[in-house]
Amino acid sequence: MDYTTLQETRRTLHQIPELGFQEIKTQAYLLQKVERMKKRHVEVKQWRTGILVKVSGKNPIRTIGFRADIDGLPIHEATGLEFESMHKGNMHACGHDFHMTIALGVLERLINQPIDDDVVFIFQPAEEGPGGALPFLQSSEWKQWNPDVIFALHIAPELPVGTVSSRAGLLFANTSELFVHFKGKGGHAAYPHLTKDMVVTASSFVTQLQQIVSRKMDPLQSAVISIGKISGGFVQNVIAEEARIEGTIRTLKAPVIDDIKQNIEQMAKGFEISADCSISIDYGSNYYQVFNDANLVKRFKSTVEAIGVQYQEAGPAMTGEDFGYMLKEIPGFMFWLGVDSGYGLHHAKLNPKEEALQVGVDVVESTLRRL
Ligand SMILES: CC(=O)N[C@@H](CCC[C@H](N)C(=O)O)C(=O)O
Secondary structure, eight states, X not given: OOHHHHHHHHXXXXXXXXXXXXXXXXXXXXXXXXXXXXXXTEEEEEETTEEEEEEOOSSOSOEEEEEEXXXXXXXXXXXXXXXXXXXXXXXXXXXXXXXXXXXXXXXXXXXXXXXXXXXXEEEEOOTTTTOSHHHXXXXXXXXXXXXXXXXXXXXXXXXXXXXXXXXXXXXXXXXXXXXXXXXXXXXXXTOGGGSBOHHHHHHHHHHHHHHIIIIISOTTSOEEEEEEEEEEOSSXXXXXXXXXXXXXXXXXXXXXXXXXXXXXHHHXXXXXXXXXXXXXXXXXXXXXXXXXXXXXXXXXXXXXXXXTOEEEEOOOBSOOOTHHHHHHHSOEEEEEEEOOOSSOTXXXXXXXXXXXXXXXXXXXXXXXXXX
C-alpha cells in the first residue's frame, strides 16, 4: 500500500467507529480489503466481529502474531476534520483506525513477500470494553492458530512521528471498571429533609473515593481511581432517587486492585448507613497488566534503530490493554508509536499525524522479518 492508500484506508475506518462487539461495518470493510489482496497462501477466519488472517511462511518453524484492536469509543468527535466520524457519538479516539490500517499495510507486504514463519494478523474487537482478548483466547480460532510469539502497537500522541517507545517488563497497568448504583428516596426540591438525595450522596462518594488512593494505599504502590461519568435525576427541582457513577481503577501491581475494591465496598457500607440508601457495585471488565518480554524488546530496539527510527525507553503507564491477557499466555511485547497530536488519547480532538502510518508499517514489517 502506498502512502495515499494508507491514508484513504485510515480515513474510511475513521468515519465508521463502532463500539465493542458492534464492529459490523468495520469487519465488513476489513474483510473486503483482505479479499482484494488475498493469494493462495492466505487464510481468513472470522471470530465474532473480529477477523484473523494467516499468511503461511516459506519455511515455517513458528507462528508470529500481530494484534490490532478495532473498536471505537463513545465520544463525540470535535476535530472538525473533513473525514470525521459519520457515527455521531462514536469516535476512533484511541487510534484503532491507525492500528488497523498499519496491520493492513503490513499484511499486504507480507502476502507479496512472505517470511519463513507463519504470521497471524488478529483484528480484535472490544478492546475499550467489555474486552475481546479474554474470550478470544478461549475460542477455537485462537487454539487453531495460536501464535508462539506476539506483538502489538499503540499510538502515542505525545511522541513525535519517527519515534517508537517501549520497555522490558511492565508497560501498562492492571485495570478494573467500576460501576456504582445509588438508590435513595426522591421528592420535591423544597423538602430535602423528606428525601434521601442520591445526587448529593453520589457526589460525596466520588470525592471520598480519592481518599482511598491518597489515605488508604501505600504511596509506593501506584493507583488511580477515575470517575468518567456521573448521572442521576431528571429535572432541576426534583431530588434524585437514583444516581450512578462509572469509572475505572488502575494499579501497577495486580493484588493492589483487590485492596482498593475492598476499601470501596467498606466505604459503600458506611454510605448506606449515613445516607440511608442502598448501593450496588459492579466491576465490569478487568484487564491484566501488559508485561513485555525483555529479550524481544531488546531485539525490537535494534530492529527499529537499524531502519533509522528513534527508540525511546518508556516508563510504565496507567493505561490498560486487554492485550495483557495474550502476553500472559505467550511471550511478546507492545510498543508506542509516535503520532504527534496536540490532544491526547480519548480526547474528542485527537488528531494523529498520518505520516506515522508509513512509519508504523515499516516498523511492524521489519520486526516481523527480524523477530
Ligand atoms: C489504551 C487504552 O486507552 N485502553 C483503555 C482500556 C479500557 C479498559 C476498561 N474499559 C477500563 O476503563 O478499565 C484505557 O482506558 O486505558
